[in-house]
Amino acid sequence: MAQENINELPENILLEVFTHVPARQLLLCCRLVCSLWRDLIDLVTLWKRKCLQDGYVVQEGDQPVTDWKVFYFLCALQRNLLSNPCAEEGLASWKIDKNGGDKWKVETMPREYVKEFHNDQVKKYFATSYELCLKSQLVDLIAEGYWEELLDQYRPDIVVKDWFAPRGRECGCIYRLRVHLTSADYITLASFEPPPITIPQWNDSKWTEVSHTFSDYPPGVRHILFQHGGQDTMYWAGWFGACMTNSSVAVSPRKALRPASEGTAHPV
Numbered sequence: 001m002a003q004e005n006i007n008e009l010p011e012n013i014l015l016e017v018f019t020h021v022p023a024r025q026l027l028l029c030c031r032l033v034c035s036l037w038r039d040l041i042d043l044v045t046l047w048k049r050k051c052l053q054d055g056y057v058v059q060e061g062d063q064p065v066t067d068w069k070v071f072y073f074l075c076a077l078q079r080n081l082l083s084n085p086c087a088e089e090g091l092a093s094w095k096i097d098k099n100g101g102d103k104w105k106v107e108t109m110p111r112e113y114v115k116e117f118h119n120d121q122v123k124k125y126f127a128t129s130y131e132l133c134l135k136s137q138l139v140d141l142i143a144e145g146y147w148e149e150l151l152d153q154y155r156p157d158i159v160v161k162d163w164f165a166p167r168g169r170e171c172g173c174i175y176r177l178r179v180h181l182t183s184a185d186y187i188t189l190a191s192f193e194p195p196p197i198t199i200p201q202w203n204d205s206k207w208t209e210v211s212h213t214f215s216d217y218p219p220g221v222r223h224i225l226f227q228h229g230g231q232d233t234m235y236w237a238g239w240f241g242a243c244m245t246n247s248s249v250a251v252s253p254r255k256a257l258r259p260a261s262e263g264t265a266h267p268v
Contacts, residue, residue, distance in 0.1 A: 074251065102237060156254075161209060161247065163208065167239060174232075
């Protein structure tokens with residue numbers, strides 16, 4: 001009995017098989033098998049099907065995607081790259097850069113804060129004291145699954161968000177945020193560092209979101225340094241400084257939905 005060859009299957013059947021193979025295995029293993037597999041795996045049709053299968057688009061044609069392969073991987077990798085953003089694990093994963101006054105503290109949101117906050121799943125926050133408190137995380141983009149060609153040629157948008165509030169209306173506070181995109185050897189290539197925000201005494205005690213999108217940054221970005229913190233303005237003992245929670249750093253697939261300025265990058 002003659003041994004059957006998978007390559008004798010119709011191309012549309014092979015494509016259907018490839019839609020069920022993990023994306024990285026397609027590129028790192030299957031694509032290297034032969035020229036037929038390479039050509040099929042490079043087809044736009046395959047990556048459209050995988051985007052539909054995994055729910056990244058609802059139906060074919062509902063998004064003006066410029067590179068379906070890049071779009072697929074950006075969607076698959078998209079997540080908050082900061083660990084412990086809502087203080088559920090205390091101060092774990094954060095590097096304490098300054099610990100002034102009575103030091104950093106994790107507190108549970110009062111009922112009125114939970115009601116007013118945009119996300120009722122967030123239950124805790126980080127509180128600062130009467131001298132400057134700063135903490136940070138350094139995100140390694142390569143370790144998180146992104147690759148150099150994507151970062152340097154395609155340069156997807158990097159979206160940073162943070163939420164802050166005064167601990168109570170009776171005490172003023174100062175909030176600080178600093179985000180740097182750095183090279184492999186930690187040279188800053190782009191940054192977002194707004195002036196410190198001062199909230200006066202007898203304030204409305206509301207949560208505020210601050211956000212920034214890095215677009216068209218220089219090639220060479222390999223790390224993201226996220227640092228935030230604050231202090232109170234009354235120098236009261238305890239934790240009456242700025243509070244923060246639900247911080248996020250994410251690589252967005254949005255840029256794959258508009259013309260790329262310098263072509264597209266193919267994952268390897």
